[in-house]
Amino acid sequence: MPELAEVEYVRRRWNPGLGHPVATVRLHPRAGVFKTTDPALLAKHLPGARLDSSEAAAKQMLFRLTAADRARTPLWLGIHLGMTGELTVRPAGLPDEKRDHLILDQPAARQSLVFSDxxxxxxxxxxxxxxxxxxxxxxxxAVTSPAFTLEAVSTFLRRRARAPLKAVLLMQEQFPGIGNWMADEILWRAALHPARRCGDLSPVEVKKLHAETVWVAREALRLIGAADTPEWPDPPKTWLFQHRWEDGGLCPRTKQPLERATIGGRTTCWSPARQKLS
DNA sequence: TCCTATGTTGTATG
DNA sequence: ACATACAACATAGG
Structure with a gap:
């Protein structure tokens, strides 16, 4: 259930495979996962390829390989985790599991890289x-890059003047990698009600929204994305995150009750005491 | 049984 | 053409 920081965390799960060749590929192409890709291409190019590097952008991961053919063709393997995707490393020789879609066997490193979902x-x-x-x-x-400017956010919001803030924060073309929990966290920190119309914000409020988007993304990447624990860690108790699903949950700042409702098509949590509609 | 789930996309409507 | 809203996708767990 990953957003940009969890995706960065998951990307690094395959780090033990870096520098090693992929001897064989096990494919279980099921419609959804291979909707935009012909599995035959993977079967053709991946055997013998070496895994060179990886990176993450938004909720997408990229694994770069070099093919074993004479031309040393560069290979680009993209993985999006959707809601429930996982990357793991398994000891070599284990059988396929039911939810596995792609397994890269690296017998020389006595392991297999597995994508399941x-x-x-x-x-x-x-x-x-x-x-x-x-x-x-x-x-x-990226929202952490210099290209993510206040001006760009301001223009984007003006263009979607009648949409609720929550819905617009989930739009990947301007807020890549932001998902349900980060959107709520950003709006809570910015003290903006998730149902506010984008066109109604003052310049000061837009500036706050921009700044908190950057802050939440940076901190999440530092605390979650860079973590070296067996599971990705949750943000601290001072964040909304820790309280958003609690029954009778309280706002960590105001200590007043939190509220939940569907806004922008997704379950949304906010603190009425600090996020007002008007 | 019914509802929900940290995501995206196709389709309908304005 | 563009903005907005929502069902659909597939599965597990409360």
């Missing part, structure tokens, strides 16, 4: 060739 909202993308594929290059600039 029981709910199958995840996606595998693949490209062979020197140039980065569109599914990678067209991801919007």
């Amino acid at each position: 029981f709910r199958m909202f995840g996606r595998i993308q693949f490209h062979a060739g020197p140039d980065a594929p569109a599914w990678w290059t067209e991801i919007a600039p």
